Amino acid sequence: MQGSTTILGFDQVYLDQSFLTTDSEWIDLSDIKNTFGYCTNQSLKVISTRLSSRRNRGIIFIGSGNYHYVTYLLLAELQLPFTLVLFDYHTDMLPSLCPALLSCGSWVLKALAKLPLLKKVVLIGVRNDLARAIPQQLRKKVTVFDSNYSFGEDTIKKAIIAAIPTSSVYLSIDKDVLAETEAVTNWEQGNMGLAQLLEIIESIALYKKICGIDVCGEYTVPLAERFYRKNRQAAKTNEQANQKILNTILRVA
Numbered sequence: 700m701q702g703s704t705t706i707l708g709f710d711q712v713y714l715d716q717s718f719l720t721t722d723s724e725w726i727d728l729s730d731i732k733n734t735f736g737y738c739t740n741q742s743l744k745v746i747s748t749r750l751s752s753r754r755n756r757g758i759i760f761i762g763s764g765n766y767h768y769v770t771y772l773l774l775a776e777l778q779l780p781f782t783l784v785l786f787d788y789h790t791d792m793l794p795s796l797c798p799a800l801l802s803c804g805s806w807v808l809k810a811l812a813k814l815p816l817l818k819k820v821v822l823i824g825v826r827n828d829l830a831r832a833i834p835q836q837l838r839k840k841v842t843v844f845d846s847n848y849s850f851g852e853d854t855i856k857k858a859i860i861a862a863i864p865t866s867s868v869y870l871s872i873d874k875d876v877l878a879e880t881e882a883v884t885n886w887e888q889g890n891m892g893l894a895q896l897l898e899i900i901e902s903i904a905l906y907k908k909i910c911g912i913d914v915c916g917e918y919t920v921p922l923a924e925r926f927y928r929k930n931r932q933a934a935k936t937n938e939q940a941n942q943k944i945l946n947t948i949l950r951v952a
Contacts, residue, residue, distance in 0.1 A: 703755035704945065707769065709734060709762045712917040715925065716938040718945075724755045736765040737802045747772045758948050760941065761915035764886055767791060768806040770871045770913055774814055781910055782819040782863045783810065784903065786896060787873040788846070788889040790822060790829050792837070811840055821862050823899065824850070824876035824891045850895040856902040867910040868903055872896070874916030874940060882940045883918040883933035893940055897947045904951035912952070914944055 704723040706713050709731075713719055726749055733739045734746070750772055761769050767787075774783065785791070785807065795805040810817055822830070822843045830845040842862040848855050874882035881893040903909065918933040925931075 703757035705753055705755045705757070705759045707759065707761050707766070709766050710919060711922065711925075712762050712919050712934075713760065715931070715934040716941060718938065718942050719760065724753055726750065726753060734766065735763075737796070737800045738768055740799055740801075743768075743772070743801055747775075751776075756911075758945060759911075759913040761913050762917050763919045764873050764875055764884060764916045765803050765919075767803040767871075767873055767915050768801045770915075771801060771806040771810050773911060773913060774810055774817060774869060777816055777867075777869065777910060779867055779910070780816050780818050780865050781867040781869050782821060782865045782907075783807070783817060783869050783871060784821045784823065784859075784863065785871045785873075786823045786876045786891075786899075787871070788824060788826050788875045788887065789873075790825055790833060790843075792833060792841075811837060818865050819863065821859065823859065824848075824889045824896075826887075826889065846889045846891070850891055850899060856899055859899060860902060860906050863903070863907060866908055868907045869910055870900065870903070870912040872912070872914045872916070872944065874914070874937065877916075877940065881936070882916060883936050884916045885919055886916075893943060897943060900944075900947055901951050909948070909952040912948055914941060 706723050706725045708727045708729055731742050731745050733742045791804055791807040793804040820841045825845050827845045830843045875884040875886045876889045876891050878890050879888050920930050
């Protein structure tokens, strides 16, 4: 995977994360309507067109978890069999409200139904009750390591590798999987340590080819509130997490 970064500009959440401005490709998506949380098919096509013209094919920073459905478009670009390894406190496998909408909560379900090259989904750090609610008919294509696992143990890392049937892996990281001391998001969060997440990525990279990666889970606030002390600290915490994730990817992928 190329060591370049793409920043998606749905909003201004990355303006306070200065390390991302160097040698990064920014794609402005702020003018597209009907994108926050739920995205219409028409808006999805516009986003897809703009993504297809990007120069960089490395790590993509999506923004808020409310735009996590963009990962579906990135997966649809892949042209070889792959496994999606998803770090997320939620399964993102809820039925869509209607066929005309793709949401941050339904995109994995659509990917399983519509993308034949997606051979397996490995969910890591998911909330226990949400993991149990995954429909039985999907269990053959979905393996779950819920938030009860001790992710620092080598046996768990080996089990994650063993659950990946393909040589190529796409990594998608929603920082709501992390403990609140490690990242700040607009959603309820899990208890994973950032060091544990990075160790899992390193383990995967030893045995598999990482063919793509994205990161979301930024903390969004109204523009007028960006400079409140609490919100500046949240941006700083997320910047530090993003930089560590990026540094790890550039080193191992």
